[in-house]
Amino acid sequence: MAARRGDTLLFPTPPVVAAHAAIGGKKEGEGPLAACFDELSADNFFGQSNWEAAEKEMALRAARLCLKKAETTPDNVSLALAGDLQAQCTASSYALRELGIPFVGLFGACSTMAEALGLGAALCSAGMADGLLAMTSSHFCAAERQFRTPLSYGAVRTPTAQWTATAAGACLLRPAGEGVQLCAATFGRVQDYKIKDINNMGAAMAPAAAATLLHYLKDTGSAPADFDRIYTGDLGHVGSQLLRDLLAAEGLLLKNHVDCGCILYDAAEQTVKSGGSGPGCCASVLCGHILPRLEKGTQKRVLFIATGALMSQTTFLQKESIPAIAHLVELRSPQQKEENG
Amino acid sequence: MAARRGDTLLFPTPPVVAAHAAIGGKKEGEGPLAACFDELSADNFFGQSNWEAAEKEMALRAARLCLKKAETTPDNVSLALAGDLQAQCTASSYALRELGIPFVGLFGACSTMAEALGLGAALCSAGMADGLLAMTSSHFCAAERQFRTPLSYGAVRTPTAQWTATAAGACLLRPAGEGVQLCAATFGRVQDYKIKDINNMGAAMAPAAAATLLHYLKDTGSAPADFDRIYTGDLGHVGSQLLRDLLAAEGLLLKNHVDCGCILYDAAEQTVKSGGSGPGCCASVLCGHILPRLEKGTQKRVLFIATGALMSQTTFLQKESIPAIAHLVELRSPQQKEENG
Numbered sequence: 001m002a003a004r005r006g007d008t009l010l011f012p013t014p015p016v017v018a019a020h021a022a023i024g025g026k027k028e029g030e031g032p033l034a035a036c037f038d039e040l041s042a043d044n045f046f047g048q049s050n051w052e053a054a055e056k057e058m059a060l061r062a063a064r065l066c067l068k069k070a071e072t073t074p075d076n077v078s079l080a081l082a083g084d085l086q087a088q089c090t091a092s093s094y095a096l097r098e099l100g101i102p103f104v105g106l107f108g109a110c111s112t113m114a115e116a117l118g119l120g121a122a123l124c125s126a127g128m129a130d131g132l133l134a135m136t137s138s139h140f141c142a143a144e145r146q147f148r149t150p151l152s153y154g155a156v157r158t159p160t161a162q163w164t165a166t167a168a169g170a171c172l173l174r175p176a177g178e179g180v181q182l183c184a185a186t187f188g189r190v191q192d193y194k195i196k197d198i199n200n201m202g203a204a205m206a207p208a209a210a211a212t213l214l215h216y217l218k219d220t221g222s223a224p225a226d227f228d229r230i231y232t233g234d235l236g237h238v239g240s241q242l243l244r245d246l247l248a249a250e251g252l253l254l255k256n257h258v259d260c261g262c263i264l265y266d267a268a269e270q271t272v273k274s275g276g277s278g279p280g281c282c283a284s285v286l287c288g289h290i291l292p293r294l295e296k297g298t299q300k301r302v303l304f305i306a307t308g309a310l311m312s313q314t315t316f317l318q319k320e321s322i323p324a325i326a327h328l329v330e331l332r333s334p335q336q337k338e339e340n341g
Numbered sequence: 342m343a344a345r346r347g348d349t350l351l352f353p354t355p356p357v358v359a360a361h362a363a364i365g366g367k368k369e370g371e372g373p374l375a376a377c378f379d380e381l382s383a384d385n386f387f388g389q390s391n392w393e394a395a396e397k398e399m400a401l402r403a404a405r406l407c408l409k410k411a412e413t414t415p416d417n418v419s420l421a422l423a424g425d426l427q428a429q430c431t432a433s434s435y436a437l438r439e440l441g442i443p444f445v446g447l448f449g450a451c452s453t454m455a456e457a458l459g460l461g462a463a464l465c466s467a468g469m470a471d472g473l474l475a476m477t478s479s480h481f482c483a484a485e486r487q488f489r490t491p492l493s494y495g496a497v498r499t500p501t502a503q504w505t506a507t508a509a510g511a512c513l514l515r516p517a518g519e520g521v522q523l524c525a526a527t528f529g530r531v532q533d534y535k536i537k538d539i540n541n542m543g544a545a546m547a548p549a550a551a552a553t554l555l556h557y558l559k560d561t562g563s564a565p566a567d568f569d570r571i572y573t574g575d576l577g578h579v580g581s582q583l584l585r586d587l588l589a590a591e592g593l594l595l596k597n598h599v600d601c602g603c604i605l606y607d608a609a610e611q612t613v614k615s616g617g618s619g620p621g622c623c624a625s626v627l628c629g630h631i632l633p634r635l636e637k638g639t640q641k642r643v644l645f646i647a648t649g650a651l652m653s654q655t656t657f658l659q660k661e662s663i664p665a666i667a668h669l670v671e672l673r674s675p676q677q678k679e680e681n682g
Contacts, residue, residue, distance in 0.1 A: 002469050004419065007443050009469050050659055078345065079528060086653065087428035087487075089448040093651035097531040097664045102348050104456060104528055105448040105651075105666075107430040115445060119460070126467035128343055128350050146428075146655075187420060187445055190438040310434035310446075312427065314487075318391055323438045325446075 002125050006219035007212075008186045014332070015124035016179030018131075018172045019070035022288035023062045024280075025140070025166030031265045036288030037167075038065055044141065044166055055084065055091040055139035055168075058280075060098055062168040062287075063135050070131070070172045074099045077172070078129035081116040083107050084137050084279055085164075087146065087312075091137050101133060109308030110205075110234055111188070112136040113169060113283040114327035117304070118185030121329065124175045137168035138278030147313055148198065160200040162236045162277035165264060169283025171291075180294045184220065184330040188212040190310065192323040198316050202239020202261075202274055205307035208326040209235060210246040212305060216328050217252075224254055228299040231290060232326075233282020233306045234261030236275030260285035282306045290331070297335030304329050343466050348553075349527045349560035355673070356465035357520030359472075359513045360411035363629035364403045365621075366481070366507030372606045377629030378508075379406055385482065385507055396425065396432040396480035396509075399621075401439055403509035403628075404476050411472070411513045415440045418513070419470035422457040424448050425478050425620055426505075428487065428653075432478050442474060450649030451546075451575055452529070453477040454510060454624040455668035458645070459526030462670065465516045478509035479619030488654055489539065501541040503577045503618035506605060510624025512632075521635045525561065525671040529553040531651065533664040539657050543580020543602075543615055546648035549667040550576060551587040553646060557669050558593075565595055569640040572631060573667075574623020574647045575602030577616030601626035623647045631672070638676030645670050 003010045021038045029040035039061065046057040059082070067073060080099065082092035083106035096103040108115040116134035123129045141151055143164040149155045173182070191211050195204040209232050217223065224230060224247075235243055240259040247254050260282035261275035286304060293299045307326040316322075344351045362379045370381035380402065387398040400423070408414060421440065423433035424447035437444040449456040457475035464470045482492055484505040490496045514523070532552050536545040550573050558564065565571060565588075576584055581600040588595050601623035602616035627645060634640045648667040657663075 002467060004469055004471075007419075052655055052659065053661075078348075083446075083448055085429075087655060088426075088450065088651065088653035090651065090653045090656050093531060093664055093666075094656070094661070097533050100530050102528040102530050103666060104460060104668075105424075107424055107446040107448040109429065119445060122464060122467065122469050126343060126463065126469070128345055128463050128467070130345075187443040189441050189443050190434060192438050310429065310431065310438075312429040312431045314393055314428060315431050315435070318393065320394075320435070323434055325434075325444060327445075 007215045008184055008219035009122055010184050011121055011125045011182060014181035014183045015121045015173050015175050016177055016181055017291055018174040018177060018179045019066050020171045020287040020291050021062045021065035021069060022284040023058050023168045024284055028165060028167050031270060033264055033289055051139050051141040052086055055137050055142050056094040058168045059091050059095040059135060059137040062170040063099060063133060066170040066172050072131060074101050077101045077131040077133050080133040081106055081120050082135045083112045085109060085143055109310055110277055110279050111306040111308030111325050111327050112279040113286060114304055114306035114329050117182060117329045118187060118327055120173045121182035121185055124173050132173040133170060134173060135170035136279040136283045138164050138280035140164045140166045143278060157273050158199045159273055160238045161273045162201055162261060162275055163272035164278035165276045165281035167280035167284035169287040179334060180291050181332040182329055183332050186212055186216040186328040188326040190323045190325050192321055194321045196321050201277055201309045202236040203242055204309050204322040205324040206235055206239045206242035206246060208324040209243050209305050209307045212326040212328050224252060227256060227301050227303050229302045230257045231302060231304050232259045234277040235259045235307060236261040238274045294331055294333040297333050300333045302331050304331055347560035348556045349525055350463055351525050352462055352466045352523060355522035355524045356462045356514050356516050357518055357522055358632055359515040359518060359520045360407050361512045361628040361632050362403045362406035363625040364399050364509045365625055369506060369508050372611060374605055374630055392480050392482040393427055396478050396483050397435040399509045400432050400436040400476060400478035403511040404440060404474060407511040407513050413472060415442050418442045418472040418474050421474040422447055422461050423476045424453045426450060426484050450651055451618055451620050452647040452649030452666050452668050453620040454627060455645055455647035455670050458670045459528060459668055461514045462523035462526055465514050473514040474511060475514060476511035477620040477624045479505050479621035481505045481507045484619060498614050499540045500614055501579045502614045503542055503602060503616055504613035505619035506617045506622035508621035508625035510628040520675060521632050522673040523670055524673050527553055527557040527669040529667040531664045531666050533662055535662045537662050542618055542650045543577040544583055545650050545663040546665040547576055547580040547583035547587060549665040550584050550646050550648045553667040553669050565593060568597060568642050568644055570643045571598050572643060572645050573600045575618040576600045576648060577602040579615045635672055635674040638674050641674045643672050645672055
């Protein structure tokens with residue numbers, strides 16, 4: 001049975017990530033994490049006729065590959081938790097139309113993967129789901145024309161802009177068994193530092209990451225040094241520096257921080273400006289890079305904090321500021337079971 | 342501790358709806374359920390400068406009124422589950438920015454209220470939330486310009502079209518205590534009968550309502566006659582007839598079915614064509630009409646099945662068909678506690 005301390009849910013008998021898969025597009029296959037992906041497509045259309053359908057196809061492939069790795073089928077999955085950046089989350093809904101699994105749609109923008117993992121761990125730990133699929137995706141071309149300008153306009157990118165990853169990640173959670181353990185989850189509160197620049201998501205999201213991390217540390221009585229890594233996604237270079245500044249102002253020195261948006265691409269070589277973003281960015285880095293390290297035991301205990309900017313193109317044009325949220329899950333290596341609890 | 346049977350979660354110690362509030366706009370105040378609303382605004386702008394901000398304001402008022410009725414404050418609420426129809430669910434996110442409660446964003450289109458109640462009941466019953474806010478909203482003017490055409494174009498409405506309610510509903514759930522009991526929840530699977538007419542949501546959603554109801558009846562071994570009412574939201578007149586036809590084909594005669602979209606407006610007098618829709622439609626009918634009847638004991642046991650159409654304007658223009666989903670919660674009157682379990 002889970003316990004709640006402040007904003008944090010603790011799972012003394014932790015659910016596990018039984019399987020996971022990461023799919024990426026062309027640019028992701030040219031980056032430093034190329035070898036981490038299960039599948040890379042040189043065709044960003046993924047055989048479809050438009051970008052939105054391409055994203056759906058990519059999400060579907062990630063889910064199917066994840067189920068295959070777990071040697072199971074959609075029939076044996078209790079629930080899927082999924083969402084994405086497209087208006088009305090259509091990449092996820094259309095992918096779930098194909099899978100036919102009971103489906104709870106989420107919206108957390110780029111925070112969706114941690115939101116799905118936290119909620120999924122809660123449901124699994126309470127015996128309400130056996131196999132549970134947590135998944136999300138993003139597509140650079142679908143996101144650019146929705147949030148900014150159609151690509152064919154050739155708009156110049158500012159130095160603070162981030163590159164929405166063409167990527168998808170899927171995890172199959174189980175109440176117990178082999179796999180990386182989900183030991184705690186903290187759901188975030190909306191933060192808004194009055195950023196209005198739609199090309200500076202990192203600045204909008206950094207306060208949300210700081211707030212959720214501070215809640216988790218207070219709720220659990222832990223310190224940043226207790227973790228091998230504190231991963232955020234996806235603040236980029238600008239947002240990461242702001243996060244460290246915000247935490248320094250609280251007296252916390254963050255030496256073990258890595259942002260998924262900073263490691264997915266080579267910022268200089270791949271002209272991604274401040275780094276990667278999009279729900280698929282940290283989801284694919286989680287599935288392809290973070291979880292394998294925990295499985296091998298080269299990392300024992302990490303925090304995964306996914307951040308989301310909650311504006312729309314409409315609220316941007318209405319000159320609203322950009323609210324943001326961050327959700328956190330604590331992950332532990334299966335190689336270190338004695339430390340749980 | 343909850344049990345899972347098929348797609349259905351059963352809550353032997355049922356969480357309760359400790360308080361609820363419904364807010365509506367001008368047209369809702371002219372309809373047959375006007376007296377059911379806690380607050381009606383003749384100003385559909387709700388004092389704001391645009392329709393999207395008006396919806397946020399309405400959602401916020403519903404949440405605050407709900408908390409006031411429960412004699413509590415946002416500080417004492419563990420979690421909010423909310424979503425809406427606006428792209429990137431901005432009505433909910435911006436409302437939660439004001440409330441400052443830990444926030445899990447949902448996307449279920451018009452099914453959001455049942456999705457939030459089902460998930461909320463699961464979390465409350467597992468001891469993971471004390472006070473939990475389940476809320477949603479919709480605004481006719483924001484929805485029309487997003488999904489169809491701006492109102493100023495004066496487009497003619499077809500007979501199958503539904504009228505998106507300008508309304509919001511909010512429920513405060515608690516693990517136990519006084520209030521209508523949440524005894525079971527069934528999360529739906531996406532259904533798609535290849536409807537492509539964006540002015541016929543009822544036809545797109547009826548198969549989803551049928552599928553989820555059939556799952557629930559099979560999982561629990563119950564029959565439609567076991568309930569005082571089976572409420573759907575929001576199929577409208579066209580979709581309601583299709584639902585009854587689909588169930589008749591399965592050998593089920595539905596005599597106690599009421600659709601929230603059919604009772605919110607007077608279809609003939611108020612020129613709403615096939616009836617009401619939008620997440621706020623069934624949410625406000627639930628909070629203003631269904632829950633009070635259960636509280637008084639004039640109804641003992643009902644099903645609340647909220648249906649959502651999961652397309653976007655983009656997928657519509659791409660000539661995709663409209664997938665739909667329905668989520669179900671079983672509600673029982675606090676006047677009949679001996680029947681629980």
